Amino acid sequence: MLDVEVGAVAHGGHCVARHEGRVVFVRHALPGERVHAVVTEDHGGSFCRADAVTVLRAAPGRVEPACPWAGPGGCGGCDFQHADHDTQRALKATVVAEQLQHLAGITWTGECEALPGGPLGWRTRLRMAVTDDGRPGLRAHRSHEVLPVGDCPIAVRDALDPVLAREWTPTAEIEIVSDAAGETHATELLEGGRRLEVGSGTAHEHAAGRDWTLPAAAFWQVHPAAADAVVAAAVEGVGELGPDDVVWDLYGGAGLIAAALADRAGLVVDVESDPEATSAAGGNLADLPAARVVRGRVEKVLESLVRSDGSPDVIVADPPRKGLGRELAGRIGALGARRIVHVACDPAALARDVAALAGAGYRLAGLRVFDAFPMTHHMECVAIPERSGAEPVR
Structure with a gap:
């Protein structure tokens, strides 16, 4: 003690x-x-x-935590239930500012913006573990111990009911998705593979003024309001586009951001390695002539994209949590796009990427931070590295 x-x-x-x-x-x-x-x-x-x-x-x-499992020795899913929502957002803004200063030498004084709906009942995607006697639960912080919780106050209402009501394979994990249509999809993850146990396995979402169909396991924003917020910030960051402009949407998933840009550019290329996501993107973007889907790992397809379409005018990148990394960020920066829209959920990875892009002649022209994961330490960032001499962000 x-x-x-x-x-x-x-x-x-x-x-x-x-x-x-x-x-x-x-x-x-x-x-x-x-x-x-x-x-x-x-x-x-x-x-x-x-x-x-x-x-x-x-x-x-x-404040008093909303969940009895959120305290010491309890569930590791929430970090800040003991803080009111304004305090949580202030803490996150402080972390972003500190990482940018420490890792990229950039002073940032912005805020972490709240999304609609408040800090509870927002989580549409989560993973549960299973106890030795088949009960679903959540893991303790930095532990394999499974806590057989009876509910989760940050999950969307009723999403866990069909999961908690039944027994599961001991020691398995359960991937749970609650889509915009209100359907819960639960897949049991076993050593031998995946097995859908609840729901159809096909998620229906609505964002950026469009309906989306995709496999429930494919990537989608966790907060119901996050997709619209990220798309709006990305479109704002891209700025003016013309009919001759080429945009690359790297790690484009099911095509969410690509769709928002396809009616403003000559060509928008959605690059994604996950086969289920690329299949969904092909269907979701089929009505947009300017959109094209390329399946492949980003680092493997850059040169072939340049050969086929020339260097891009604008690049959007939404990489995994680890970020682009110094080597890939340098390669992307060397392509000479006038602006890069970088979507990131880890502020340290973002700061390292921004620093790497600075070495290629880019300055941070804009940054918005969204509290897309209330009660946790996570956030969603949309940064705008801009090439020196480019038109300012509008």
């Missing part, structure tokens, strides 16, 4: 404290608090991890 003064928030859902010369990453605390914290993980070295179990001096933004 440690008695510590809690310092600044850090990337990952915890705050930083110090005790006898060592860093302590404290969960369930807020900056400025004094707490008793129980060490939960210590491998020696310069830091350890701890949970705040007693608050001796509370910060103004502290």
Whole structure:
């Protein structure tokens, strides 16, 4: 048990404290608090991890968690249920600013924007684990222990009912999707593969003024309002397009952003490696003559795209959580697009990519951050690296 003064928030859902010369990453605390914290993980070295179990001096933004499993020793899904929503968003903005300053040398003073609907009842996609006796549950933080929860207050209403009402294969995992039509799809993930157990397996969504059909397992934004917010920010960041402009939508998934740009450009190429997502993109974009779908890994197809279509005028990239990486960011920057729209859910990965693109002559001309994952430490960012000399973002 440690008695510590809690310092600044850090990337990952915890705050930083110090005790006898060592860093302590404290969960369930807020900056400025004094707490008793129980060490939960210590491998020696310069830091350890701890949970705040007693608050001796509370910060103004502290509230009672909405879920009884959200406290010390409980579910690892939520990081900030002990903070009110404004405080959560302020913490996330601080993390983005710190990562940009530390990793890219950029000063950013923006905010983390709230999405409609409040901090509860928003999660449309989640993964549950199964206990040894077949009950679905959620894992404890940084643990394989499965907690047999009876509900999840951040999940959309009624989404878990058909999952919690039945037994599952012990030690399996369950991938759950609740689509815009209100249908729940639940797939059991086993060592031998996937098995659909609940729902049709085909998700129906609505975003950016269009209806979408895609496999339930294909990527889609988790928050019901996030798809519209990201598309709007991406379109704003792309700026003016003309009939001769070529746009690449890298990691384009089912074609969400490509569709929003296809009536404004000469050609929009959706590049995606997942076969189910590319199949869905082909169907969803079939009515848009300017849209083309290319299946393949982004790093493998860049040269062939240049040979077939020339260098792009604008690039949209929505890579996995790890980001583009220095090498791929450098290759993309060398293509000379006047503007890049970078969608990211990890601020550290985003900052590293922005720094790599700066080396190719790009400056950060705009950034919007959305609280697309309330109660957690995650957020969705849309950054606009712009080539020096390009027209300003409108």
